[in-house]
Amino acid sequence: MSTSVLITGGAGFIGSALSRRLVEAGYDVAVMDVLHPQVHAPGRAVELPPSVRLFTGDVTHAPDCDAVLRLVQPSQIVHLAAETGTAQSLSQATRHGSVNVVGTTQLLDALGRSEIVPDQLVVASSRAVYGEGAWQCGTDIFYPRPRSHAQLAAGIWDPQGPTDKEAVPLPSCASRTEPRPTNVYAATKLAQEHILAAWTTAHDTNLSVLRLQNVYGPGQSLTNSYTGIVALFARLARERQPLQVYEDGRIVRDFVYINDVVGALFATVQQPATGLRCLDVGSGSATTIHELATRIATICDAPEPVVVPKFRDGDVRAASCLIEPAEDELGWRPRHALDEGLLALLEWIGEQQPALPSPQAQ
Numbered sequence: 001m002s003t004s005v006l007i008t009g010g011a012g013f014i015g016s017a018l019s020r021r022l023v024e025a026g027y028d029v030a031v032m033d034v035l036h037p038q039v040h041a042p043g044r045a046v047e048l049p050p051s052v053r054l055f056t057g058d059v060t061h062a063p064d065c066d067a068v069l070r071l072v073q074p075s076q077i078v079h080l081a082a083e084t085g086t087a088q089s090l091s092q093a094t095r096h097g098s099v100n101v102v103g104t105t106q107l108l109d110a111l112g113r114s115e116i117v118p119d120q121l122v123v124a125s126s127r128a129v130y131g132e133g134a135w136q137c138g139t140d141i142f143y144p145r146p147r148s149h150a151q152l153a154a155g156i157w158d159p160q161g162p163t164d165k166e167a168v169p170l171p172s173c174a175s176r177t178e179p180r181p182t183n184v185y186a187a188t189k190l191a192q193e194h195i196l197a198a199w200t201t202a203h204d205t206n207l208s209v210l211r212l213q214n215v216y217g218p219g220q221s222l223t224n225s226y227t228g229i230v231a232l233f234a235r236l237a238r239e240r241q242p243l244q245v246y247e248d249g250r251i252v253r254d255f256v257y258i259n260d261v262v263g264a265l266f267a268t269v270q271q272p273a274t275g276l277r278c279l280d281v282g283s284g285s286a287t288t289i290h291e292l293a294t295r296i297a298t299i300c301d302a303p304e305p306v307v308v309p310k311f312r313d314g315d316v317r318a319a320s321c322l323i324e325p326a327e328d329e330l331g332w333r334p335r336h337a338l339d340e341g342l343l344a345l346l347e348w349i350g351e352q353q354p355a356l357p358s359p360q361a362q
Contacts, residue, residue: 003026003027003028003075004027004028004030004072004073004074004075004076005022005027005028005029005030005074005075005076005077005078005269006029006030006031006032006068006072006074006076006077006078007019007029007030007031007032007077007078007080008031008032008033008059008077008078008079008080008081008103008107009032009033009059009079009080009081009082010029010030010031010032010033010048010052010054010078010080011031011033011035011046011048011054012033012080012221013215013219013220013221013258014080014124014215014258014261014262014265015031015033015078015080016046016047016048016219017219017258017259017262018078018080018262018265018266019031019048019049019052020048020049021262021263021266022266022269023049023051023052025266025270027269028051029049029051029052029053030052030053030054030055030068030071030072030074031048031052031053031054031055032055032057032059032064032065032068032081033046033054033055033056033057033081034056034057034058034059034081035056047219053071053072055067055068055071055072058103059081059099059103059104059106059107060098060099060102060103060106061106062106062109062110065106065107065109065110066110066113066114068110069110069111069113069114069116070114073114073116074116074118075118075119075120076118076119076120076121076122076269076272077107077118077120077121077122078122078123078124078265078269079104079107079121079122079123079124079192079196080124081099081103082099082100082103082124082189082192083095083096083099083100083185083188084126084185093184096184096185096188097184097188100185100188100189100191100192101188101191101192101195104192104195104196105195108195108196108199117203117204117205118205119205119206119272120205120206120207120208120269120272120273121196121200121205121206121207121208122207122208122210122265122268122269123192123193123196123207123208123209123210124210124212124265125189125190125192125193125209125210125211125212125278126185126186126189126211126212127172127211127212127213127214127254127280127282127319127321128181128182128183128185128186128189128316128319129179129181129186129189129190129193129211130172130177130178130179130180130211130316130319131146131179131180131181131182131186131316132144132145132146132147132159132169132180132182132316132317132318133169133170133172133177133180133316133318133319134169134170134172134177134178135159135161135167135168135169135170136167136168136170137161137162137163137165137166137167137168138165140162141170142161142162142167143178143180144159144160144161144167145159145160146159146180146182146314147159147182147315147316147317149313152247152311152313153311155309157247157248157250157311157317158317159317169252169317169318169320171254171286171320171321171322172211172280172319172320172321172322173280173321173322173325174209174211174278174279174280174325175278175325182314182316183313183314183315184314185314193209193278196209197209197276200276201276206272206273206274206275206276207273207275207276207277208268208272208273208277208278208279209276209277209278209279210264210265210268210279210280210281210326211278211279211280211281211321212256212261212281212282213253213254213255213256213280213281213282213283213319213320213321214228214229214230214253214254214255214256214282214319215228215256215257215258215261216228216230216231216255216256216257216258216341216345217257217258217259217341217344217345217348218258218344218345218347218348219258219348220258222235222349222352229253229289229292230255230292230296230342230345231345231349233292233293233296234296234300234342234345234346234349235349236302237296237297237299237300237302237346238300238302238346238349238350240300240301240302240303241302241303242297242302242303242304242305242306243293243296243297243302243303243305243306244305244306244308244310245289245290245293245305245306245307245308246289246308246309246310246311246312247307247309247310247311247317248307248309249288249289249290249293249305249307250288250289250290251288251289251315251317251318252286252287252288252289252317252318252319252320253286253287253289253292253318253319253320254282254283254284254285254286254287254319254320254321255283255287255292255338255341256281256282256283256334257283257334257336257340257341257344259335259336260281260283260334260335260336261281263332263334263335264279264281264326264330264332267330267331267332268330271329271330271331277329279325279326279329279330280321280322280323280325280326281321281323281326282320282321282323282334283323283334283336283338284321284322284323284334285320285338286318286320287338290305290307292338293305295338295339295342296342296346299339299342299343299346300346
């Protein structure tokens with residue numbers, strides 16, 4: 001078993017939870033993280049097990065990567081370091097390209113300079129790479145064009161199909177759904193996948209790509225406005241504020257609990273790929289944003305959600321996935337239902353001290 005694991009971005013939401021799971025299983029874990037203030041607010045403690053070696057460094061900075069690899073010779077690398085804001089990427093494209101693309105190439109170049117070829121690289125990719133994904137109209141399956149600003153401003157929420165007939169979104173599956181990014185963030189994540197696939201193939205090593213759906217749960221940043229809709233709704237509902245739901249409320253997402261995502265990553269480390277594998281990780285259930293808001297509001301005894309005709313450029317209408325390939329490949333399955341996960345998140349938010357600043361709307 002490969003027992004030495006380096007996690008880039010490992011002090012963040014997913015990385016810190018994965019570190020704990022790996023340490024409990026006997027792995028030697030090192031973490032490289034820039035501790036960006038957008039994620040790590042001033043005064044927020046870094047919650048890693050005592051045995052984890054934390055290196056404060058930037059993956060976009062070659063000397064930082066070299067310094068870490070002089071001290072750590074990992075048998076596996078879990079690459080989590082990334083910028084993740086969908087809307088933010090449209091106005092800060094250079095930042096997202098720098099971290100997600102150049103940060104990946106800097107890490108690979110540093111591995112080359114250190115003459116280290118890990119047994120496996122694991123990258124946390126995103127459901128965003130699919131863009132609008134595949135839709136079905138009757139018996140026909142098609143890939144709609146991205147929704148334009150003009151279309152959204154006109155309140156035409158569903159992607160336009162080849163006919164006037166109603167179309168339905170299909171859950172994505174890595175083995176057959178074509179990636180077609182609709183925003184800068186998604187494009188950088190797909191580029192990251194391609195770069196890592198080329199490097200691992202050339203070096204006769206292995207790559208696991210896990211395309212994660214919307215991850216939520218205790219431990220995520222509550223001060224980062226790009227942290228995700230679940231945490232934002234949870235904070236607003238706890239203050240008895242009405243939740244605003246964009247478009248017509250029928251945006252579809254797959255919300256997957258943090259422990260289930262960590263379980264998939266852990267299984268990937270324990271069972272390295274042989275070559276290249278690409279899997280979707282989610283709950284396996286599609287939920288509308290209005291349903292999510294209603295569930296959270298009910299738990300918190302907050303006002304009923306309000307549908308407002310607002311939208312975010314670059315956002316997709318529907319995103320969910322088939323998880324059977326990941327279940328079959330990894331022997332993994334999600335164990336937390338949405339209501340269970342929401343209760344755990346809300347309880348954790350209530351425990352956070354000192355008092356958090358008031359949350360902002362979407």
